[in-house]
Amino acid sequence: IDLETYIYWSGDIGRQFAEALAERARAAVKVHVLIDWIGSRKVDSRDLAMMREAGVEVEKYNPLVWFNLARLNHRDHRKLLIVDGEIGFIGGAGLADIWQGNADAPNHWRDTQFRLEGPAVGQMQAAFMDNWTKTTGRVLDNEDYFPELRPAGDHYAQVFFSSPRDGTETVRLMYLLAIAAAQKNIRLSASYFVPGALTTEELVDASKRGVNVEIIVPGAKTDVPIARYASRSKWGPLLKAGIKIYEYEPTMYHCKVMIVDDVWVTVGSANFDNRSFRLNDEANLNVYSAEFAAEQARAFEEDKTSAKLISYKEWKNRGLCTKLLERILAPFRSQL
Structure with missing residues (x-):
């Protein structure tokens, strides 16, 4: 499971994702989470600790460093979730309670998100690998991440x-x-x-x-x-x-x-x-x-x-x- 997101905040949604990702990691699934250092400023540290203790690799993108303050203006705004290299999710939604509904209340934002299958999931996986490699210096490149993908539809x-x-x-x-x-x-x-x-x-x-x-x-x-x-x-x-x-x-x-x-x-x-x-x-x-x-x-x-x-x-x-x-x-x- 590869998750890359700008917003990861505390709340019901943040906790549910942390629990689900931790459960999969304990089941020997390789789980990689990349969150933006600024966009995740409201995340509950206990959620991050829970995931890390379960074996989830959690990294923050472009944290503050004294020798390169300019990079604070360069953020990871992508919202990607890839499962087994075969199923992907992409759109505008982050991980926070404001995305619980669909504009059904003033505090529930209107947004659009899609599930994707087929060869284009490989391109989505490559997008995740781009910032994962830049952040960690590690390349994830075997068939677990890039399986052979056949067309799944007509689009x-x-x-x-x-x-x-x-x-x-x-x-x-x-x-x-x-x-x-x-x-x-x-x-x-x-x-x-x-x-x-x-x-x-x-x-x-x-x-x-x-x-x-x-x-x-x-x-x-x-x-x-x-x-x-x-x-x-x-x-x-x-x-x-x-x-x-x-x-x-x-x-x-x-x-x-x-x-x-x-x-x-x-x-x-x-x-x-x-x-x-x-x-x-x-x-x-x-x-x-x-x-x-x-x-x-x-x-x-x-x-x-x-x-x-x-x-x-x-x-x-x-x-x-x-x-x-x-x-x-x-x-x-x-x-x-």
Whole structure:
């Protein structure tokens, strides 16, 4: 069992996972857990001790060291779980009680997570091995981790990962290429939507050539209010170009999904912001399938029923204090 996650917090979910992983380790299953040093700051040390005592290998990614403070800004934002090298789980959900429900209460976030089987699980395993090797210096490379995988369905799928350590902006390029290729529609669910100049230009160009662009973002119920202000400050050109932006109202909207032309979907840990594009380690699942895209489009349309459409007039007439706060936050957009 290989688990890599940004958030691992104390609570019912954290304890249940610790108990389940410890039980498997005691049954002689090799269990590797990689959690982000900052994202796991709320984890119960007793849960970690329980796992380690049972034989689980638990490592923290990029802990604080005095000789390299800059690496604190480079976090492991991936959310991966791989079992026997054959079954994988990927999406936006971490390990905390806020993911117990499905937007059925204000303290239960709305999110999207998928179970994956087939050859693409090998790519997911490679994503886990990337940071496991960087953190521990150990390579896990036998058939227990990379068994022969046969197709398990009809959908074309791939898992890819990015890291600033490798000098790549894979996530950003993936979004830009998908937007540039769109011919009919783009549906974007974005928990943290802070577009830069180039991504804004691409979205505006898509709308101008007749692509119907719709975006759902968190509303007032957000865990990072400053990200919401930074996001809203960038909406002018998008709304003016006819792009529809909705704010989800029931609870925190943590989905990270884009559907293009009802045939291609990307989902995973990557947000639509500079932090995911250039600072954090991310992993996404891409699926090329009209059937799968239709399922995600239905979920998107259902989310719209619980979201408020923001007009250009409403955005332009936002309060003076809001505009002032947006200006104050402008220098920090690259970190959001």
